[in-house]
Amino acid sequence: MLPDRYVSFPLLAERHGALEAASGDLTPYEARCFSQNGEDGVIAELLRRCGSGPRWFVEFGVGAGNEGNCVLLADMLGWSGLFMEADPAQFGGLQRKYGNVERVRTVQATVGPENIDELLGAAGVPREIDVLSIDVDGIDYWIWDAIEAVEPRIVVVEYNSALDPTRRVTKPKDAREKWDETDYFGASLGALSSLAERKGLRLAYTDLSGANAFFVREGLTTGLPAPDEVEARAPNYHLSGLRLARDPQDRPWWDLDAERLVRVERDSPPSVPPQRSRRPWRRRRR
Numbered sequence: 001m002l003p004d005r006y007v008s009f010p011l012l013a014e015r016h017g018a019l020e021a022a023s024g025d026l027t028p029y030e031a032r033c034f035s036q037n038g039e040d041g042v043i044a045e046l047l048r049r050c051g052s053g054p055r056w057f058v059e060f061g062v063g064a065g066n067e068g069n070c071v072l073l074a075d076m077l078g079w080s081g082l083f084m085e086a087d088p089a090q091f092g093g094l095q096r097k098y099g100n101v102e103r104v105r106t107v108q109a110t111v112g113p114e115n116i117d118e119l120l121g122a123a124g125v126p127r128e129i130d131v132l133s134i135d136v137d138g139i140d141y142w143i144w145d146a147i148e149a150v151e152p153r154i155v156v157v158e159y160n161s162a163l164d165p166t167r168r169v170t171k172p173k174d175a176r177e178k179w180d181e182t183d184y185f186g187a188s189l190g191a192l193s194s195l196a197e198r199k200g201l202r203l204a205y206t207d208l209s210g211a212n213a214f215f216v217r218e219g220l221t222t223g224l225p226a227p228d229e230v231e232a233r234a235p236n237y238h239l240s241g242l243r244l245a246r247d248p249q250d251r252p253w254w255d256l257d258a259e260r261l262v263r264v265e266r267d268s269p270p271s272v273p274p275q276r277s278r279r280p281w282r283r284r285r286r
Helices: 002-015 039-050 071-075 088-098 116-122 140-146 189-198
Strands: 056-060 080-085 104-108 128-134 151-158 201-206 212-217 253-255 260-262
Touching: 002 039, 039 071, 039 128, 039 151, 039 201, 039 212, 071 080, 080 088, 088 104, 116 140, 128 140, 140 151, 140 189, 189 201, 189 212
Parallel strands: 056 080, 056 128, 080 104, 128 151
Antiparallel strands: 151 212, 201 212, 253 260
């Protein structure tokens, strides 16, 4: 499958001399071991440049733990952390995998703005953590906005690359319906970048697939491009230009500047593409 290219990226980049020439650019560092796309490699390089603190992570929306942005940290590097998952069947697999691993805590919960800090506190998460990964297929912006219990050094959050990155729009806070595999999910890169800035972080990278944005706490490193130099990528799922289908209901978005519901144009096809899995860019969780 096309995502397997991620396994070869760092080797080929090194042979081409791209790793040495990349400077601030993180593209040649994309690599996948447990992540869905190239997140494993990007997180590793960000940690190398920024340094790690308590070696602690938090990730929610991780499924059964077969793949995720922090699985490498938990399984291979011995980090401590918290995984949260709402789906009972997926959580069963997550609990089986980490039930005997004391340094990794698992919680079954539907995460929302109203309970995220309480969940983090109940799980004993320290205030300073290294990596926070957010992927709930919906109101990601509002959950991140509500988090005050932890101060992450690096945040990885899914963004909606079909939305105009210069606009600050997001799925409304009260739109809690399950994701229907259309482009009605998440928030624009502009919305997440402004939220990050308010929380003391800066945009560092968006991955090749147009699925994830990476933010780093201000002051940790100067070896990154300026936020306005980070490419706002279009949807490129499976690295083949695949896009999600346009929402047939044309549901409204919340405009953070106008403070009202609006309807917006998206970079999405009107027809439904072939569905390979839970997401076009996500392998089926086993």
